[in-house]
Amino acid sequence: MSGGVDSAVAAARAVEAGHEVVGVHLALSRMPGTLRTGSRGCCTIEDSMDARRAADLLGIPFYVWDFSERFKDDVVDDFIAEYAAGRTPNPCMRCNERIKFAALLEKALALGFDAVCTGHYATITTDASGRRELHRASAEAKDQSYVLGVLTAEQLAHAMFPLGDTPSKDLVRAEAARRGLAVAQKPDSYDICFIPDGDTSAWLAERVGTAPGDIVDRTGAVVGSHEGAHAFTVGQRRGLRLGTPAPDGKPRFVLDVRPKERTVVVGPREALAIAEIAGSRYTWAGEPPADPTETFACDVQIRAHADPVPAIARVVERESDASGEPSGSAASVSSGASVTELVITPDAPLDGVAPGQTAVVYVGTRVLGQCTIDRTVSAVPVPA
Structure with missing residues (x-):
């Protein structure tokens, strides 16, 4: 239970379906006093209190499990290492892969639970041979099957997504309001949860450091300079500050980031x-x-x-x-x-x-x- 409306309604539906439900909030922050800022961030102390209130209303036991060390090692440190290597990681994928459906599921199974139930918008079906398949949610605009693509057959065997057949998020919010859940109109979280101010470049600069280098075109000709390759992502157009304009006068975009060479490659949009x-x-x-x-x-x-x-x-x-x-x-x-x-x-x-x-x-x-x-x-x- 993240403290949001989706997981609260998922828990309510699991209770209504007759399952024995226990609410678990994951403490992922190394700074447990952190408060949520608008719709930025998640898994804060405010979110844990919202989750507890929802669990109390549903009449289910509620626990906070501290996975902050595992989250730092498997998600935050991985994020830093990937950027340092010139890649653009997706921390939500790593969190689903290594925390929610690995660390959490492992502990749940060890304690005798049958499944991890979340508020993701996706569906699970069973084929004629009894094998489980992951499918898109019915509401394509809210479909979250992409971020669950890292799940394996063994993990799908112990996963539940009660919201998968709900046509829209508005219907989930309306259901939460009918059930008396205080999170019915709580904003969705967005951006990277461990960078609540949204300034990824500054956050990375503190951890990766700066290493000045060249900005080159596809032929290797130097067209500018930078203070750190980690600040660039493929497809970026703004903030390049190139000293040499393109021969055709058209804007150039980041095509490749090579931190080992301290080089950023730029080129035309079509490239x-x-x-x-x-x-x-x-x-x-x-x-x-x-x-x-x-x-x-x-x-x-x-x-x-x-x-x-x-x-x-x-x-x-x-x-x-x-x-x-x-x-x-x-x-x-x-x-x-x-x-x-x-x-x-x-x-x-x-x-x-x-x-x-x-x-x-x-x-x-x-x-x-x-x-x-x-x-x-x-x-x-x-x-x-």
Whole structure:
């Protein structure tokens, strides 16, 4: 129970369905006195009090479990390391993967509980063989299956999402009001929960430090300078402060971030088009394809609120690059070794994809699996 309206209504529906329900709030902050600022942040002391009041109204036991150390190690430190390596991570994916459906689920099962129930908007179905599948919610505008794409078959076997069939968030708020839940009109949280002021660049600068370097074009020509590569993300246009204008006078965008070289690569808007993405850190949400090394049709989604794009995908084995790592990958392998990747080729180029993002693969409404993007292939060749 995060302290928001969705988890409160999910708990109420679980109680109404006859389950034995225990409310758990996760203490994830290393500063438990932190208060929520408007709709920024979550898991604060104010949120825990809201969750407790909802549990009291529902007549269920309520506990606060301290996962702050695990959250720091598995989500916050991972976020810092990914940015330091030039990638753009999604901390919500890591939190679902390593906290809510790993650390929390492990403890719940050890204590004899059957499932973790959350307020996510997604649905779980069971096929003819009894295998569980993760699907999109009925309300596409609120669908959260993307951030659950990291769940495995074992985790799906112990997950419940009571809000998945609800057509809209307004109906959930109205239900909360009818039930007398004080959080009925509480604003949704947004941005990164452990950076409540929203200034990601300043927050990272304190932890990663600054390392001045060059801004170059696709040919390697220096066109500007920067104070730290961590402050840049693929697709960024503003704040580049380039000393050399483009020959055609058009704006330039960040195409690649290379912190080891302290270099940021910029280029024209059309060079953000990506023809292929691949990741060695991939998982299947339930039953995988019969033979994932055979090309299969799918849809791919690269952001929580992006539209799915038709694509083909398959698992391939390829040699790592000369550095001993797949381009952009966090995985360390010996030079010349091979790496197994989920390679996804969209029917039409994707726009502004950055290593570190998560690509979730769908077949119809079903979440088939996901990968953390290690490398991308531009649809526009580098000029000679």
